[in-house]
Amino acid sequence: xxxxxxxxxxxxxxxxxxxxxxxxxxxxxxxxxxxxxxxxxxxxxxxxxxxxxxxxxxxxxxxxxxxxxxxxxxxxxxxxxxxxxxxxxxxxxxxxxxxxxxxxxxxxxxxxxxxxxxxxxxxxxxxxxxxxxxxxxxxxxxxxxxxxxxxxxxxxxxxxxxxxxxxxxxxxxxxxxxxxxxxxxxxxxxxxxxxxxxxxxxxxxxxxxxxxxxxxxxxxxxxxxxxxxxxxxxxxxxxxxxxxxxx
Numbered sequence: 155x156x157x158x159x160x161x162x163x164x165x166x167x168x169x170x171x172x173x174x175x176x177x178x179x180x181x182x183x184x185x186x187x188x189x190x191x192x193x194x195x196x197x198x199x200x201x202x203x204x205x206x207x208x209x210x211x212x213x214x215x216x217x218x219x220x221x222x223x224x225x226x227x228x229x230x231x232x233x234x235x236x237x238x239x240x241x242x243x244x245x246x247x248x249x250x251x252x253x254x255x256x257x258x259x260x261x262x263x264x265x266x267x268x269x270x271x272x273x274x275x276x277x278x279x280x281x282x283x284x285x286x287x288x289x290x291x292x293x294x295x296x297x298x299x300x301x302x303x304x305x306x307x308x309x310x311x312x313x314x315x316x317x318x319x320x321x322x323x324x325x326x327x328x329x330x331x332x333x334x335x336x337x338x339x340x341x342x343x344x345x346x347x348x349x350x351x352x353x354x355x356x357x358x359x360x361x362x363x364x365x366x367x368x369x370x371x372x373x374x375x376x377x378x379x380x381x382x383x384x385x386x387x388x389x390x391x392x393x394x395x396x397x398x399x400x401x
Contacts, residue, residue, distance in 0.1 A: 164211055167302040170294065171204050174275050180206075183273035184303025185265060185284070187258050188218070188311040192336030193346075193362055194329070194354045195319050196243045197254065199261035200310035201269055201276070203238040204303050210236040215305045217298040218312040230313040233306045240268030241314055250358040259284050265307075279304045326352050 171182050187199040205211065212232045214225070221229065233239065242264025249257040262284045266276065275290045279297035297304035316335055323332035329345045329352065336342070336354070338361060346355075346365050355362045 164213060164215075164302065167215065167300070167305060168211075170277060170292075170297075170301045171303060174277070174292070179274040179290075181271060181273045182275055182277065182303060183266070183269070183289075184277045184279075184297070184301055184305070184307045185262050186279040186298050186304050186308040186311055187261060188308065188315045189336070190254055190258055193338045193342065193356055193359055194246065194331065194336035194352075195322065196245050196315065197249060197257050197261050198244075198311045198315040198318070199242045199258065199265040200307040200314065201240045201242075201262070201265040201273075202233060202303050202306040202310060203269065203271060203273060205237055211302070212236060212306070215302055215309065217305055218308040219298075221309070223316070226309055226313050226316075229306075230309050233310055237306060238269060238271060239307075239310055240265040241310065242266075242268065243314075243318070246354055246356045249356050253358065254356075255282075259286075263287060265311075277301050277304050279308065322354055326354065 174182050182204040183201050184204075185199060185201045187197055189195060189197040212229060214229055215233070218226055242261040244257045244261040244264070248260070252260070259282075262278070263286060266273075266284075266287065266289065273289055275292065276284070276287060277297060278284055278291055278293050279301075281293050281295050283291045283293050294301055294304060298308040299305070319335040320332045323330070328349050330341050331354075333339075334342050343361070346362070351357065351362050351366050355366075357363055357366055
């Protein structure tokens with residue numbers, strides 16, 4: 155990798171990767187997540203390895219939150235074509251069981267486990283290393299703004315999760331998941347007040363806990379067990395369990 159030949163648009167984003175490369179690390183991986191804040195749906199993490207061939211780097215990679223949906227889709231296609239990557243998904247049911255921080259770590263470990271090649275070092279977005287990761291790590295606050303590989307991972311995770319929520323919208327059209335992706339928008343909160351929560355909602359999150367309680371669910375595991383399937387049956391009896399994607 156000739157770092158000096160990189161275009162100016164990439165040099166700043168590659169500063170962390172270059173520093174780790176000069177320390178002797180060759181397989182450098184970035185990890186980020188999407189979906190910690192929503193009231194519904196899974197948390198998704200992605201791991202992306204920096205390619206050796208500088209011609210395979212994707213210009214324009216940036217924090218996914220700064221990109222339009224169309225630009226994210228375009229960059230995601232190029233990243234997935236040119237980079238080795240892994241994706242991990244953890245369902246709302248598991249988020250409720252182990253909390254969102256531990257679920258995020260689990261999704262990150264899943265993403266790393268799906269790489270064909272074990273990285274020499276992992277750059278992790280945020281201020282926490284991944285427990286039980288098995289690889290050398292560096293936690294990077296605002297990593298998706300500072301690191302090429304972390305930014306690439308943020309794009310892959312965001313696009314994958316958005317597509318999942320669009321599919322879930324076909325199962326639960328009354329909530330508008332395709333539009334708000336599970337976040338607590340006025341539209342989503344109004345649908346919750348009207349319809350109650352479904353099997354994709356995070357019952358450990360206070361807004362859902364309060365709404366579920368108002369629907370008269372019996373307490374189970376610390377929150378009302380009123381998960382509804384598309385057919386109106388309980389989550390335990392529904393024929394298609396969307397949460398299995400995260401298990």
